[in-house]
Amino acid sequence: MKNVKVEFTEKNLTGNAGLIHFGRFMKKLGLAGILESHITVPRAANADYQVCDAVIMLILGVLAGVKHISHMAILRSDNVLRSIFVWEKFPADTAFGRIFRLFSHRNCHELSEVEDIVRRKIWKNKWFGRVTLEFDSSVKGVFGSREGAEKGYNPFRKGQKSYHPIFCFIAETRECLHNWFRPGSTYSADGILNLCSQNLIFN
Numbered sequence: 001m002k003n004v005k006v007e008f009t010e011k012n013l014t015g016n017a018g019l020i021h022f023g024r025f026m027k028k029l030g031l032a033g034i035l036e037s038h039i040t041v042p043r044a045a046n047a048d049y050q051v052c053d054a055v056i057m058l059i060l061g062v063l064a065g066v067k068h069i070s071h072m073a074i075l076r077s078d079n080v081l082r083s084i085f086v087w088e089k090f091p092a093d094t095a096f097g098r099i100f101r102l103f104s105h106r107n108c109h110e111l112s113e114v115e116d117i118v119r120r121k122i123w124k125n126k127w128f129g130r131v132t133l134e135f136d137s138s139v140k141g142v143f144g145s146r147e148g149a150e151k152g153y154n155p156f157r158k159g160q161k162s163y164h165p166i167f168c169f170i171a172e173t174r175e176c177l178h179n180w181f182r183p184g185s186t187y188s189a190d191g192i193l194n195l196c197s198q199n200l201i202f203n
Contacts (some may be wrong), residue, residue: 011186016064023060023085029118032056038114049091054099055111057091069093112178119175126153132171135195137188139164154183166191 026032035052042125043050055082058083061072068159076090091099103111149161162184168177180191 012080014078016074016078016081019063019081020058022063026056026059031114031118032115034114038110038117039107040110041099041107043099043102046105048089049095049099051099051102052188054091054096056087057087060085069096072096111166131173133177134169134171135166136169137164137166137191141184148181148183150183150185152186154184164188166195168195 032052035055036050039051039055041051042179057072057075058066061075064074066072066074068098070093072091072093075087082090109118139152139154139156139162141154141157141160142162146161149163151159151161152164154160154162164182164186165179165185166182167179169175170177178195182191
């Protein structure tokens with residue numbers, strides 16, 4: 001077999017071109033403006049990064065396969081995307097951490113309100129009339145003593161402390177409508193009625 005020399009000479013290439021379409025979709029929805037008007041996390045007007053910027057970057061990062069803040073380098077090193085989205089500055093991993101540590105319980109509810117506003121804008125164009133809600137739970141084991149982690153049913157590591165989050169999905173659209181973080185000792189069905197009555201109200 002011959003030795004083949006491989007060279008990457010083109011500079012304006014990206015492996016995440018699909019994010020461009022999603023970015024256009026977010027712009028059409030006015031997501032940045034909705035985030036700015038609803039999220040009350042205190043940031044100075046001259047701060048390099050506003051909360052809405054960090055949230056949008058993280059959304060796009062997750063779509064690109066990011067599973068940890070350190071993986072945001074996928075977007076940080078993509079000069080094509082940075083040019084298209086006009087990201088002249090891109091937060092370091094520690095900057096993302098500082099921004100999201102500012103979130104309080106109230107701010108998390110505000111983020112849920114943003115999600116609800118965006119969902120209603122989309123559903124104005126297509127409403128199913130009736131939707132099917134599907135509930136499921138998962139087990140996430142942790143090491144050490146983490147806040148809220150408790151021993152419970154854990155099929156992967158028996159006796160390990162874990163979390164037992166519950167999720168609500170819409171069967172017709174496959175979107176995750178809501179979720180609650182729970183201690184690992186929580187029974188699978190605990191909290192479903194409260195989740196429905198407090199958060200899953202459709203007008």
